[in-house]
Amino acid sequence: MSFAHLGTLAFGPRMRIERYRLDNGLMLLVQPDRSAPVASFQTWFRVGSRHERPGKTGIAHLFEHLMFGATKTRPHGELDRVLEEAGVDNNAATYLDWTFYVDSLPSEALELVATLESDRMENLLLEEGPLEREREVVLNERRETVDDDVDGAISEALSLRAFERHGYRHPTIGFADDIAGLTLADCQAFYANHYAPNNATIVIAGDVDPDAAARLVARRYGHMAPGQPPPEDDRREPEPQAERRERLEMPTDSAQLVVGYRAPAMAAADHPAVVVLSEILFGGRGSRMHRRLVEELELASEVDAYAGFFRDPCLWEMQAVAREEVDLEALAAAFDAVVAEVRRAPVSAAELERACARIELSTLQGIVGVTGRAEQIGFCETVVGDPAVFFERLDRYRALSPPDLLEAAERYLAPERRTVLEILPGEEDLDAEDEEDDA
Amino acid sequence: MTVLFEPGRELPLVRFGVSFRVGRVDEPAGRDGLARLTARMLRRGSRTRDAEAVENTLDRLGAELSARVGIGATTIRCETLSRSLDEAVALVAELLAEPRHAVDELGRLQRQTVAEIVRDRDDDAGLASRALRRHLFADHPHGQRVAGTRAGVGAIERDEVAAFHRAGYVRADAIVAIAGDLSDEAAAQVAERLIAGLPEGAPHPYAIGEPTAPTGRRLVVVDKADRAQTQLAVGTLGTHPKDADHVALTVANCAFGGTFSSTLMQAIRVDRGWSYGASSSLTTARIRELFAMWTAPAAEDAAACLALELELLARLAEDLDDRAVSFAKNHIRAAWPFEIDTPEKRLAQRLDRVLLDLPDDYHANYLDRVAAVTLADARAAVRARIDPARLWIAAVGDESLRASLEVAVPDLVETIVLPYDAD
Numbered sequence: 001m002s003f004a005h006l007g008t009l010a011f012g013p014r015m016r017i018e019r020y021r022l023d024n025g026l027m028l029l030v031q032p033d034r035s036a037p038v039a040s041f042q043t044w045f046r047v048g049s050r051h052e053r054p055g056k057t058g059i060a061h062l063f064e065h066l067m068f069g070a071t072k073t074r075p076h077g078e079l080d081r082v083l084e085e086a087g088v089d090n091n092a093a094t095y096l097d098w099t100f101y102v103d104s105l106p107s108e109a110l111e112l113v114a115t116l117e118s119d120r121m122e123n124l125l126l127e128e129g130p131l132e133r134e135r136e137v138v139l140n141e142r143r144e145t146v147d148d149d150v151d152g153a154i155s156e157a158l159s160l161r162a163f164e165r166h167g168y169r170h171p172t173i174g175f176a177d178d179i180a181g182l183t184l185a186d187c188q189a190f191y192a193n194h195y196a197p198n199n200a201t202i203v204i205a206g207d208v209d210p211d212a213a214a215r216l217v218a219r220r221y222g223h224m225a226p227g228q229p230p231p232e233d234d235r236r237e238p239e240p241q242a243e244r245r246e247r248l249e250m251p252t253d254s255a256q257l258v259v260g261y262r263a264p265a266m267a268a269a270d271h272p273a274v275v276v277l278s279e280i281l282f283g284g285r286g287s288r289m290h291r292r293l294v295e296e297l298e299l300a301s302e303v304d305a306y307a308g309f310f311r312d313p314c315l316w317e318m319q320a321v322a323r324e325e326v327d328l329e330a331l332a333a334a335f336d337a338v339v340a341e342v343r344r345a346p347v348s349a350a351e352l353e354r355a356c357a358r359i360e361l362s363t364l365q366g367i368v369g370v371t372g373r374a375e376q377i378g379f380c381e382t383v384v385g386d387p388a389v390f391f392e393r394l395d396r397y398r399a400l401s402p403p404d405l406l407e408a409a410e411r412y413l414a415p416e417r418r419t420v421l422e423i424l425p426g427e428e429d430l431d432a433e434d435e436e437d438d439a
Numbered sequence: 440m441t442v443l444f445e446p447g448r449e450l451p452l453v454r455f456g457v458s459f460r461v462g463r464v465d466e467p468a469g470r471d472g473l474a475r476l477t478a479r480m481l482r483r484g485s486r487t488r489d490a491e492a493v494e495n496t497l498d499r500l501g502a503e504l505s506a507r508v509g510i511g512a513t514t515i516r517c518e519t520l521s522r523s524l525d526e527a528v529a530l531v532a533e534l535l536a537e538p539r540h541a542v543d544e545l546g547r548l549q550r551q552t553v554a555e556i557v558r559d560r561d562d563d564a565g566l567a568s569r570a571l572r573r574h575l576f577a578d579h580p581h582g583q584r585v586a587g588t589r590a591g592v593g594a595i596e597r598d599e600v601a602a603f604h605r606a607g608y609v610r611a612d613a614i615v616a617i618a619g620d621l622s623d624e625a626a627a628q629v630a631e632r633l634i635a636g637l638p639e640g641a642p643h644p645y646a647i648g649e650p651t652a653p654t655g656r657r658l659v660v661v662d663k664a665d666r667a668q669t670q671l672a673v674g675t676l677g678t679h680p681k682d683a684d685h686v687a688l689t690v691a692n693c694a695f696g697g698t699f700s701s702t703l704m705q706a707i708r709v710d711r712g713w714s715y716g717a718s719s720s721l722t723t724a725r726i727r728e729l730f731a732m733w734t735a736p737a738a739e740d741a742a743a744c745l746a747l748e749l750e751l752l753a754r755l756a757e758d759l760d761d762r763a764v765s766f767a768k769n770h771i772r773a774a775w776p777f778e779i780d781t782p783e784k785r786l787a788q789r790l791d792r793v794l795l796d797l798p799d800d801y802h803a804n805y806l807d808r809v810a811a812v813t814l815a816d817a818r819a820a821v822r823a824r825i826d827p828a829r830l831w832i833a834a835v836g837d838e839s840l841r842a843s844l845e846v847a848v849p850d851l852v853e854t855i856v857l858p859y860d861a862d
Contacts, residue, residue, distance in 0.1 A: 144668060254560075
């Protein structure tokens with residue numbers, strides 16, 4: 001099995017990425033950094049919870065757990081034991097658009113990691129016993145991150161109300177009833193459909209020689225046959241036509257206003273403007289929302305937002321946590337006033353400059369260690385096909401003008417594009433009904 | 440003044456900070472949270488800038504300012520794009536030396552801090568951790584919450600903040616730590632500029648005594664209704680890093696609850712599926728600090744899970760074998776490069792040595808000491824330090840859990856039930 005070196009890409013001001021592809025379609029990205037004897041080996045699969053169907057939610061995440069089980073040649077538990085004894089920290093994560101497996105390793109363990117990772121990509125043993133045990137673990141994870149976590153519960157409630165059809169509607173961890181109903185056959189089909197070399201990218205950042213790493217990957221993965229991942233999701237979400245608003249009670253002492261605006265996909269031309277707008281509104285203590293809601297009016301204890309970096313149009317999520325005794329309607333009015341201002345008049349050049357500097361800093365902070373760096377590369381490659389897009393984005397942010405942001409604000413902060421949840425302290429009054437809806 | 444510098448030219452970033460040996464322990468009675476409030480007041484205005492101007496300057500520079508306040512130390516840290524280093528240093532030097540301490544900003548910060556304390560009630564794991572510390576360390580400073588209490592924070596006056604700053608933020612006690620994209624010479628200049636405006640003062644004496652281990656097994660239930668699962672924290676005192684058996688106990692802890700392959704995770708998650716996470720930890724400080732087990736089982740499994748944890752802890756010394764000790768030692772050795780792979784991590788080790796008063800060669804010799812640990816050493820450390828009959832157990836859940844948890848704990852001598860919204 002041979003591989004092709006497809007080229008060298010600049011990665012920030014002082015680094016580079018080497019891109020390779022094996023004949024079976026497996027992509028390899030290597031970011032060499034010999035400054036410390038460590039590396040990160042990550043396997044990114046282009047499958048996430050958006051590929052799941054109603055009634056089968058949670059399978060991408062549950063399957064991620066099963067990938068730590070036995071293979072045809074290694075008993076259950078050996079993967080973790082062998083890697084940990086070699087000083088490798090291994091983990092995995094699943095989200096809407098992707099699943100990835102990460103090994104942070106002393107560079108002397110590279111061959112071992114490639115051997116074990118390639119083994120589980122093709123030789124995983126799926127059995128009833130481990131499936132039942134991991135099902136229980138995942139249900140406990142759901143209790144911890146949704147049932148007993150008010151922010152997790154709110155996030156789930158928001159997506160359910162903001163989307164009608166798209167796979168972004170349901171939570172990545174899945175609904176409890178769906179998790180309970182997933183079968184071994186479901187898992188076997190999921191493995192066969194999605195865990196093929198041509199649906200994956202391997203990223204290695206750190207103390208490696210790129211060509212030697214490519215030869216190693218070709219040796220371990222080159223014999224695998226390409227698969228036929230199922231066609232992309234066809235559940236297109238209709239454009240929102242009217243604001244959706246709901247008041248919910250949850251077990252918390254802090255009332256909250258949570259707003260999700262339908263935002264452009266990460267690859268869309270308007271996405272950089274939305275990212276910068278989000279920074280101007282919510283980025284740090286100097287942002288408009290923080291100044292107004294937290295400092296000047298003292299209505300909120302905290303404000304936050306995430307502009308959303310997703311393959312398809314998703315949510316620009318915003319949150320304002322009310323202080324004790326604060327009327328949620330007053331908080332909502334103040335929130336709306338800040339949004340209205342940014343839709344009415346251009347932001348200042350100084351605000352734009354500050355937002356760009358903050359984004360530049362956070363971009364660099366994200367790649368300080370090999371693990372974060374490989375994660376950024378794998379994420380960008382998997383979602384938009386460009387591993388260095390965050391650095392290219394810095395130039396695009398700086399090229400934006402106040403009128404560009406005004407145009408983006410008018411379009412993407414329109415009331416009809418948003419779903420609003422008013423969260424009040426009390427008994428929880430969702431989930432059961434929501435899950436029945438979706439089952 | 441102590442200056443620590445770790446160069447790293449891979450990225451155009453610089454991190455610099457100043458630490459002082461002053462913290463929660465130095466607060467007067469009834470002024471809980473003063474140390475943290477003092478640190479957070481720095482960014483709320485200085486001689487030439489009001490709070491908004493400080494924030495706008497930081498953002499324009501591409502710089503972040505943070506304050507880390509502990510029981511006995513405070514660190515003010517800034518990370519900046521390296522092209523903005525000069526201005527960032529000037530700003531932070533002014534904030535350190537000439538904070539404005541405006542009364543209106545102090546009031547705003549006090550109300551903000553109280554709101555954060557309320558918000559923290561949503562975090563069940565945090566509730567368990569705080570309940571464990573508060574009871575295990577009792578009246579000792581390490582049992583107190585650095586954020587303070589609603590009453591304590593609300594009672595603090597402007598002059599108290601100014602006095603705390605004046606006494607604690609002094610040159611003689613300053614430790615300047617710098618990492619990143621600059622030369623040795625530039626780092627020396629940065630260090631001098633950062634503390635140039637501070638009064639000389641005197642080194643702060645370390646005045647925290649050793650805590651007392653609990654007597655018997657005791658349970659605190661943090662009463663919070665409608666919990667699907669129970670956050671469980673089980674703890675006792677661990678070791679001081681200077682203790683001869685500290686490294687042996689670290690190896691034992693790694694085998695018991697430090698990795699996915701460790702005893703706790705295998706017994707609780709892998710074999711039974713009871714909890715997403717199951718781990719143990721050994722905290723280091725200048726005193727004998729915390730050894731604890733952490734799990735979060737479903738409420739209906741909480742009693743069985745707790746009983747199993749206690750059983751595993753009681754058997755820890757005898758269950759250790761050569762294979763487990765060898766595994767833990769290999770893991771610590773092989774993973775060591777990740778302790779020092781970035782300038783920031785290398786700097787953190789050096790700062791730890793200063794703040795914890797450890798020998799200069801503490802980290803340089805660390806792996807040799809790990810390699811020297813034998814099975815007998817690990818067992819002896821567990822037997823000497825971890826007494827399974829002297830524990831505090833913190834559980835967050837409905838008060839009705841109390842009866843089943845009490846059954847799960849043989850020889851329980853006390854149960855306390857606290858409302859989750861007690862400060």
